[in-house]
Amino acid sequence: MRFFEDIEIGQRRELGSFTFTADGIKRFAAQFDPQRFHLDEEEGKKSLFGGLAASGWHVASVYMKVLVADRKHQTREALARGARIAIWGPSPGFRELRWIKPVLAGDTISFFSEVESLRSSEKRPGWGILQARNTGINERGELVFSFLATDFVPRRNGGA
Amino acid sequence: MPSRASSGSHARRQSASDASRPLEIAANNGHNQAPLAAIPTMKLTFEDFPPGHFGRFGPRRVTREEILAFAAEFDPQPMHLDEEAASKSMLQGLSASGWHLCSIMMRMMVDGFVGRAASLGSPGVNELRWLAPLRPGDDLTLDIEVMEARVSRSRPETGIVTFKALVRNAAGQALCEMVSPIILARRAAIAAEQAG
Numbered sequence: 001m002r003f004f005e006d007i008e009i010g011q012r013r014e015l016g017s018f019t020f021t022a023d024g025i026k027r028f029a030a031q032f033d034p035q036r037f038h039l040d041e042e043e044g045k046k047s048l049f050g051g052l053a054a055s056g057w058h059v060a061s062v063y064m065k066v067l068v069a070d071r072k073h074q075t076r077e078a079l080a081r082g083a084r085i086a087i088w089g090p091s092p093g094f095r096e097l098r099w100i101k102p103v104l105a106g107d108t109i110s111f112f113s114e115v116e117s118l119r120s121s122e123k124r125p126g127w128g129i130l131q132a133r134n135t136g137i138n139e140r141g142e143l144v145f146s147f148l149a150t151d152f153v154p155r156r157n158g159g160a
Numbered sequence: 161m162p163s164r165a166s167s168g169s170h171a172r173r174q175s176a177s178d179a180s181r182p183l184e185i186a187a188n189n190g191h192n193q194a195p196l197a198a199i200p201t202m203k204l205t206f207e208d209f210p211p212g213h214f215g216r217f218g219p220r221r222v223t224r225e226e227i228l229a230f231a232a233e234f235d236p237q238p239m240h241l242d243e244e245a246a247s248k249s250m251l252q253g254l255s256a257s258g259w260h261l262c263s264i265m266m267r268m269m270v271d272g273f274v275g276r277a278a279s280l281g282s283p284g285v286n287e288l289r290w291l292a293p294l295r296p297g298d299d300l301t302l303d304i305e306v307m308e309a310r311v312s313r314s315r316p317e318t319g320i321v322t323f324k325a326l327v328r329n330a331a332g333q334a335l336c337e338m339v340s341p342i343i344l345a346r347r348a349a350i351a352a353e354q355a356g
Binding site for chain 1: 230233234235236237239250251257258259260262263264266267270274275279280281282283284285286287288289290293
């Protein structure tokens with residue numbers, strides 16, 4: 001993971017992609033979001049979604065899965081180069097999350113992250129605050145998912 | 161603490177027609193599960209969500225096993241998976257993925273009222289804040305406060321209810337706060353549909 005000084009506004013990265021299966025959609029929904037259009041193909045077809053649709057929180061959780069895999073990949077590469085690894089802080093939250101189009105069984109979503117703003121933390125001098133616009137795009141090129149995440153990113157020299 | 165300013169409207173609801181009965185029960189601070197299940201054909205509509213405190217739901221116990229299982233599938237970072245690594249992390253001990261907390265909150269909303277509502281879904285989340293870590297063994301309660309309820313201009317058969325959801329642990333510590341709209345059918349639209 002990069003330090004605050006190494007990040008620029010507008011940097012965009014493809015994190016990876018994930019295919020949502022009917023079984024995966026139903027399994028997540030049975031545990032966390034048991035609404036009929038997330039549990040049954042016929043009910044999904046009758047709904048506004050037009051098919052068996054993943055819970056919005058399933059889409060968000062898969063974004064995290066893809067992000068963590070990408071971060072591990074980046075960390076391995078950085079270690080191989082002998083670079084120092086920045087340990088990011090826990091995220092305080094997010095804004096403007098939009099479930100723009102349904103994610104249906106069989107859809108493959110590619111996730112992207114683009115740096116939207118950078119500022120210093122007033123309360124924590126060793127840290128900067130990053131906002132990233134994270135998006136998901138389906139195999140037809142349609143934007144299906146978007147949110148603005150906030151992260152605490154350490155400065156290279158602890159703000160000294 | 162969330163607003164308890166709804167006590168006036170609560171009293172009005174108790175004297176209202178059968179159509180508003182589900183809310184009277186849903187607003188009964190968590191003592192709602194059995195009575196709600198007993199009236200399976202009733203639907204909460206837009207009109208059942210006036211501004212004010214709507215209800216408290218839970219408690220919901222979160223086990224270490226489910227924290228580990230969710231993290232292994234969706235958020236395999238050491239602070240969610242490994243006690244030893246977690247104790248050295250900034251969160252100082254094993255904690256659930258923030259997305260796991262969001263997903264549990266969704267389940268509490270479905271069990272509490274969304275599953276009984278004429279919901280057409282949610283376009284998203286205006287803001288979500290993770291305030292403190294969710295630990296193994298925590299018992300979660302969820303408070304729902306309706307911040308704004310307005311009829312949709314583009315689809316007047318529906319209304320948009322913007323609510324604030326606050327999840328706390330048994331010690332009363334706020335773990336997560338979310339502001340999100342949901343779209344609900346209006347009662348007249350449901351009645352028209354049932355009349356064919």
